[in-house]
Structure formats: structure tokens, C-alpha cells
Amino acid sequence: MASPKSPYPYWFVLPAAVVFSVLFLVPTLASFWFSLTRWDLFSAQFIGLENYRQFFREPFLVQGLVNTLIYAVLTSGVKTVLGLLLAVLLTSGIWGQGVLRTVIFFPVLVSTIGVGITFSVLMHPTRGLINVVLATIGLHGPAWLTDPELALYSIVIVDVWKGIGLATVIYIAGLASISPEYYEAARIDGATRTQLFFRVTVPLVKPATVTVVTLSLISGLRSFDLIWAMTRGGPGFSSDVLASVIYKQYQAGFYGLSTAGNVILFALIAALILPLTAWFNRKEIEA
Amino acid sequence: MKMRSKTILAAAMLMLASGVANAGTTLSMLVDTNQESTAIIDALTKAYNAKNPDISFDIEQRPGGSEGDNMIKTRLATGEMSDIFQYNSGSLFQAIKPEQTLADLSDLKSQANILPVFKNVVTDASGHVRGIPAGPAMGGGIFYNRKVYADLGLKVPKTWAEFMENNAKIKAAGKVAVAQTYGDTWTSQLFVLADFYNVQAQAPNFAADYTANKAKYATTPAAGRGFEHLEEVFKGGFTNPDFGAAKFDDGMRMVASGEAAHYPMLTFGIGNVQQNNPDKVKDLGFFAQPGDDVSKNGLTVWMPSALYIPAQSKHIEEAKAFLDWAGSKEACELMAKVVPSGPYLVKDCQLPKDIPPAVADMLPYFEKDGMTAPALEFLSPIKGPALEQITVEVGSGIRSAKDAAALYDQDVEKQAKQLGLPNW
Numbered sequence: 001m002a003s004p005k006s007p008y009p010y011w012f013v014l015p016a017a018v019v020f021s022v023l024f025l026v027p028t029l030a031s032f033w034f035s036l037t038r039w040d041l042f043s044a045q046f047i048g049l050e051n052y053r054q055f056f057r058e059p060f061l062v063q064g065l066v067n068t069l070i071y072a073v074l075t076s077g078v079k080t081v082l083g084l085l086l087a088v089l090l091t092s093g094i095w096g097q098g099v100l101r102t103v104i105f106f107p108v109l110v111s112t113i114g115v116g117i118t119f120s121v122l123m124h125p126t127r128g129l130i131n132v133v134l135a136t137i138g139l140h141g142p143a144w145l146t147d148p149e150l151a152l153y154s155i156v157i158v159d160v161w162k163g164i165g166l167a168t169v170i171y172i173a174g175l176a177s178i179s180p181e182y183y184e185a186a187r188i189d190g191a192t193r194t195q196l197f198f199r200v201t202v203p204l205v206k207p208a209t210v211t212v213v214t215l216s217l218i219s220g221l222r223s224f225d226l227i228w229a230m231t232r233g234g235p236g237f238s239s240d241v242l243a244s245v246i247y248k249q250y251q252a253g254f255y256g257l258s259t260a261g262n263v264i265l266f267a268l269i270a271a272l273i274l275p276l277t278a279w280f281n282r283k284e285i286e287a
Numbered sequence: 288m289k290m291r292s293k294t295i296l297a298a299a300m301l302m303l304a305s306g307v308a309n310a311g312t313t314l315s316m317l318v319d320t321n322q323e324s325t326a327i328i329d330a331l332t333k334a335y336n337a338k339n340p341d342i343s344f345d346i347e348q349r350p351g352g353s354e355g356d357n358m359i360k361t362r363l364a365t366g367e368m369s370d371i372f373q374y375n376s377g378s379l380f381q382a383i384k385p386e387q388t389l390a391d392l393s394d395l396k397s398q399a400n401i402l403p404v405f406k407n408v409v410t411d412a413s414g415h416v417r418g419i420p421a422g423p424a425m426g427g428g429i430f431y432n433r434k435v436y437a438d439l440g441l442k443v444p445k446t447w448a449e450f451m452e453n454n455a456k457i458k459a460a461g462k463v464a465v466a467q468t469y470g471d472t473w474t475s476q477l478f479v480l481a482d483f484y485n486v487q488a489q490a491p492n493f494a495a496d497y498t499a500n501k502a503k504y505a506t507t508p509a510a511g512r513g514f515e516h517l518e519e520v521f522k523g524g525f526t527n528p529d530f531g532a533a534k535f536d537d538g539m540r541m542v543a544s545g546e547a548a549h550y551p552m553l554t555f556g557i558g559n560v561q562q563n564n565p566d567k568v569k570d571l572g573f574f575a576q577p578g579d580d581v582s583k584n585g586l587t588v589w590m591p592s593a594l595y596i597p598a599q600s601k602h603i604e605e606a607k608a609f610l611d612w613a614g615s616k617e618a619c620e621l622m623a624k625v626v627p628s629g630p631y632l633v634k635d636c637q638l639p640k641d642i643p644p645a646v647a648d649m650l651p652y653f654e655k656d657g658m659t660a661p662a663l664e665f666l667s668p669i670k671g672p673a674l675e676q677i678t679v680e681v682g683s684g685i686r687s688a689k690d691a692a693a694l695y696d697q698d699v700e701k702q703a704k705q706l707g708l709p710n711w
Contacts, residue, residue, distance in 0.1 A: 251353040
């Protein structure tokens with residue numbers, strides 16, 4: 001049996017293919033090449049895998065990797081849990097629901113760099129608004145961004161504040177697609193509110209959860225702008241993540257080395273996200 | 288339509304050919320945001336425009352530090368550099384491939400009057416001079432507040448031990464002894480970089496051996512002292528409580544106002560005080576970073592940044608004419624009037640009579656032979672990119688001085704390999 005012939009000729013794909021190759025495929029392939037060279041923008045000299053060897057010996061690579069994972073898992077986890085709870089709250093018909101939805105979503109629209117700069121002023125250890133307010137009620141606020149133990153977590157808090165709106169909106173859409181009949185049936189069977197939430201809402205909102213987890217995990221893994229605006233990976237190297245380690249190589253003019261780092265970051269994200277989405281998808285088919 | 292664009296093209300070509308290219312030329316310039324650079328460029332371009340009304344300037348500002356380095360390299364590599372740009376001399380100048388990217392300025396008339404000590408740091412490997420000085424020489428050392436010193440009866444220290452004694456007395460008097468400002472990470476490097484006079488006084492071959500991969504910070508005691516100084520200041524509890532978040536502006540304000548007694552910095556900080564707290568300039572003093580030996584007290588010196596012309600500029604001739612003038616004694620004295628914060632590098636170029644006290648403190652070092660030494664970045668092309676993060680760690684008590692010196696040796700290796708130096 002011959003497959004039905006498509007009514008459109010193949011060359012229809014040409015415009016999209018050209019744009020895709022020029023803006024994505026060619027740079028990606030070029031970056032694989034440049035990662036094998038010592039490149040100073042003016043000339044490139046082939047040095048084999050030397051950049052990769054150098055990058056893996058980078059003293060803060062391990063800490064950067066650990067920080068990247070902590071950052072991605074924490075931001076993604078908190079956004080998923082809080083996002084779902086907020087979405088349930090904001091679809092429950094409470095007073096001022098529309099206004100609250102807007103308020104929660106608003107930080108998503110603000111520029112990340114702007115948010116970073118604003119919060120680094122608010123979190124100043126002695127003159128920042130947060131610690132000044134804490135001082136009026138007799139608390140001695142911590143050095144949010146300059147304490148090496150705390151800096152990364154302070155950025156996580158800001159990242160969650162900024163990104164929670166998107167998770168909430170995705171969940172609101174997910175909740176809207178659950179048919180009210182399920183709740184009705186469960187209630188007739190005598191389900192409590194907790195049971196309703198865990199037995200009906202959570203399983204049925206799964207497609208939204210998959211989206212929220214995947215999106216926030218990817219953005220957490222490659223997160224850079226907020227960290228750079230707030231601490232530049234500091235104090236010292238204590239809030240460095242993979243992306244900021246790479247950026248610093250680029251800034252120092254080690255273009256080949258930083259390209260090698262980017263190839264590694266690409267591989268890492270692919271290695272984490274591909275199995276995760278495959279796993280989610282399989283579950284979905286089984287469900 | 289077609290006819291018209293052809294006419295315009297023809298007219299333009301005619302103008303170029305007949306050499307009236309000067310008619311209303313605008314030279315674009317890229318300058319960093321430091322107050323002193325801005326003031327100097329402003330004065331130079333205004334004066335030149337008054338003399339040559341057909342030349343005007345379009346000045347664009349850029350960030351300093353490694354962000355600025357990156358921007359310069361990218362714009363040179365992509366052919367989008369302004370007609371004239373201001374950038375560091377020394378090791379950073381060597382890193383932008385001057386033989387390929389910059390116009391040759393060796394044949395400018397004014398080069399005859401520019402001091403060789405400056406020409407050396409803007410000369411490429413092939414022996415061509417590529418820059419004109421864009422400011423005074425700077426000292427790296429320690430600003431101090433003259434009022435605090437007078438009130439507490441302190442003397443300017445000649446050894447590190449005396450400096451630490453002063454710090455203890457200042458702390459006992461309830462003042463911040465040493466301002467530190469890691470909110471601008473580059474400021475954390477001063478105790479290490481400005482110690483180089485003392486390093487070379489004890490280990491005269493350090494710069495050459497270091498470049499040849501024979502000497503290391505971790506194994507040369509004199510070189511490791513800078514990291515130890517930073518550690519001692521932190522351990523003594525001499526810094527301001529917000530040292531992790533404070534910035535360069537805060538540091539200069541603190542030492543000028545007497546809130547802090549010391550601030551290790553380059554002398555270009557004087558320009559910051561002149562602009563932000565002009566009435567405090569008289570309270571600001573300066574001394575070289577003291578070492579261990581009182582008989583070997585001297586100043587680590589930085590050469591000023593330079594003005595360069597990219598080889599691909601469309602207005603090379605006009606830009607050269609401007610730079611030729613900028614290198615003259617007349618232009619130099621104009622700069623010295625706006626920014627009198629150190630000796631200029633043009634022959635017979637005089638500083639004005641009423642110089643700030645911090646400059647008066649600095650000049651004697653230049654007057655005697657052997658009292659100054661260039662900073663390491665003018666003797667060796669290698670400077671590790673992570674030094675500022677490492678010094679923040681030492682200055683915040685995260686890492687020990689010993690560890691830091693070893694880590695910095697490792698960091699330096701990357702730069703040496705990138706430059707393709709022998710023995711690395």
C-alpha cells in the first residue's frame with residue numbers, strides 16, 4: 001500500500017529549513033569545531049581535546065556542577081509545589097482572585113537583570129530594606145548575598161519569586177481542564193478535601209506538572225542572568241553555577257575553552273532532560 | 288531614485304578623492320566610564336573641536352574590567368570598533384593582537400616627546416608603537432585620611448608591621464581601619480598587585496621567571512606576601528562591616544570622609560573624590576604599600592591607558608591627526624589641569640601648581656631612581672582571570688593565603704596556554 005502523497009511539495013519546507021540552519025544548525029556545528037581549538041576571535045588553532053581536559057580540571061567545576069543541580073532541583077521543586085497550591089487557591093473563587101492572579105504573574109514580566117539588581121540592593125547586608133525592616137523588629141538579618149553559605153539560597157528565593165507566576169498559570173490552565181464530575185463523584189463517595197486534592201487533583205493535573213517540572217528544571221540548569229546580576233558567582237566562587245563558570249572563561253578571552261564548556265552544558269542538559277521526558281511520557285501512556 | 292543614489296555616490300567619491308574628507312567628519316570614540324577617563328576625553332575633544340570645527344566627536348562609553356576587555360575584543364574581531372578607542376596598555380594591549388588590529392602610530396610627530404617608559408607598554412612584538420597616553424601614570428598603594436592620622440597622632444608607615452600597628456590604634460579608636468569593597472570584585476586585588484614593588488625588591492627576577500614558568504606565587508615567599516597581607520587585615524577585624532557588598536565609590540567616600548582610615552587603591556581614585564566629594568580632597572593622603580624592609584620602601588606604578596586607532600577605521604587620517612595633537616605638550620597640560628592625579632608621560636608636561644595632597648604624597652617616589660617599579664602586568668603578559676575572585680575569598684576569610692597563592696598559580700596556567708607561551 002503506497003502512503004498517501006502529501007499535497008504539498010517538499011520545497012515548501014525550504015524557508016523554515018534555511019532559517020533553522022543559518023540561525024541554529026550552523027552555529028551549533030561551528031561551536032563543536034571551535035571547542036577543539038585555541039580561539040582568540042582573531043584566529044583559531046586546532047588543539048584536539050585540550051580544552052575539554054582543561055575544563056574538567058577547572059577547580060570550581062565540581063562546585064559549580066553541584067550548585068547547578070542544587071539550584072535547578074530547588075527552584076524547580078519549590079515552583080512545582082507552590083505553583084500547584086497557589087493555582088488551587090486562585091481557582092477556588094476567593095475574593096480578589098483576578099487581581100491576585102495578576103499580582104502573582106507580574107514578576108514574570110519584569111526583566112531578570114532588573115529583578116537581580118533590585119534584590120541585590122534590597123539584600124544589602126547593612127543598608128538593604130530587608131535587613132533594615134528586620135532590625136526594627138529586633139532581628140539581625142543575615143548577609144544574604146555576601147555570606148558564602150547563604151548566597152546561592154538567597155538567589156533561589158528570588159528565582160522562585162520571579163518564576164512562580166508562570167508555574168501557577170500553567171497549573172490554572174491544567175486545573176480548568178479537569179472535569180468537575182470527578183470531584184462530584186468523589187464527594188458522593190465521601191472523600192475529604194485532602195483526599196480530593198491528592199486523589200483527584202494531583203493525578204489529573206499531571207500533564208501540567210510535566211510541563212512545569214521540565215520547563216523549570218531546564219531553566220534552572222542553564223540559569224545565569226539572575227545569578228550574574230546578583231552575585232557574579234561570588235562571594236569568591238560560592239554561588240558559581242556551570243553557566244557562570246563558562247561565562248567567566250569567555251570573559252577572560254578563552255573562547256575555545258568556554259565553547260567546550262557550553263558543549264558540556266548542552267550534553268548535561270540533554271542527558272538529564274531526555275530520560276526525564278521519556279519517563280514522563282511513558283507514564284502518561286500507561287495512565 | 289536610481290539616478291539620485293548614483294549622484295550621491297559620485298559626490299561622495301569626489302569628496303574623498305579631492306581630499307576634503309575633513310569636511311564635517313565625525314570621529315566615533317569608545318571610552319571607559321571611569322571619572323578620570325571621562326573628564327580627560329571630554330576636555331581633549333572639546334579643545335580639539337574648538338581648533339578644528341570640521342571635526343566632531345561621538346563618544347560612547349563602555350564598562351571597565353573583564354566585561355570591557357570582552358567588548359573590546361569582540362568589536363575588534365567583528366570590525367565594529369569606533370574610530371578611536373581608549374584601552375589599557377601592557378599585558379591587555381598585547382592580548383588584542385595589536386599587529387593585526389591596530390593602526391601604526393610610530394610616525395606621529397608627537398611620539399618624539401612621549402617618554403620611552405610609556406612607549407614600551409604600547410609597542411607590539413614587531414616594534415611598532417600603537418598608542419598615545421590617555422592620562423597620568425598611577426601609583427598603586429594605600430589612600431589614608433589625613434585628619435584621622437592627625438587626630439590619632441599616627442605616622443605614615445614605612446613597613447607592613449607599622450601599618451598593622453596603625454590599624455590596631457585606629458580600630459581601638461572606634462573607626463574602620465581598612466575599607467574593603469568586594470561589591471566591585473576588582474578592588475580586592477590591590478594588596479596583591481600593589482605589593483609588586485616589594486616582590487621585585489626581594490626577588491628581582493620574579494617577573495621573568497614567572498613568565499617562563501620557573502617561579503610561582505606559592506613557592507616564592509616574597510610573592511605570597513600580598514595574599515598574606517589580605518588575610519591579616521581580615522583576621523584583625525579591621526574592615527568595614529559591609530565589605531562584601533560595598534563598592535569602589537563607597538571605598539573612596541569612606542576614606543575621604545574619615546569614616547575609614549585606609550583604602551588600598553590606584554591613585555585614579557583621586558578623580559572620584561574630586562567629582563563626588565570635592566571638599567574632601569584636601570583630607571586625602573597616599574602612601575606606597577609598605578613591605579617588610581624599611582630600607583626598601585617604594586611604589587608600584589601603573590602606566591595609563593592609551594588611545595588607539597583600529598586598523599579598519601574609515602577615518603584613520605583624521606584620527607591620527609587628533610591623536611598626534613593629543614600626544615603634544617599642549618594637550619598634555621590640558622589633561623593635567625583636569626586630572627592632576629599623577630605625573631604625565633610627555634616631556635616637560637607640567638602639573639598645575641595646586642595639586643591635591645595625595646598627589647604631592649606620590650610625586651617624591653618618582654623623583655628618585657629606584658623608588659618605583661612597574662606593576663607585574665607591564666612586565667609579564669600573564670595575569671590570571673580569577674585573581675579578583677580569589678582575593679575576595681582571602682579577604683572574606685573563605686580561603687587561606689597559602690591556598691590562594693597555589694590556586695592562583697593554577698589559574699595563571701590557562702592564560703599562559705591561551706597565549707601559547709613557551710614552557711607551559
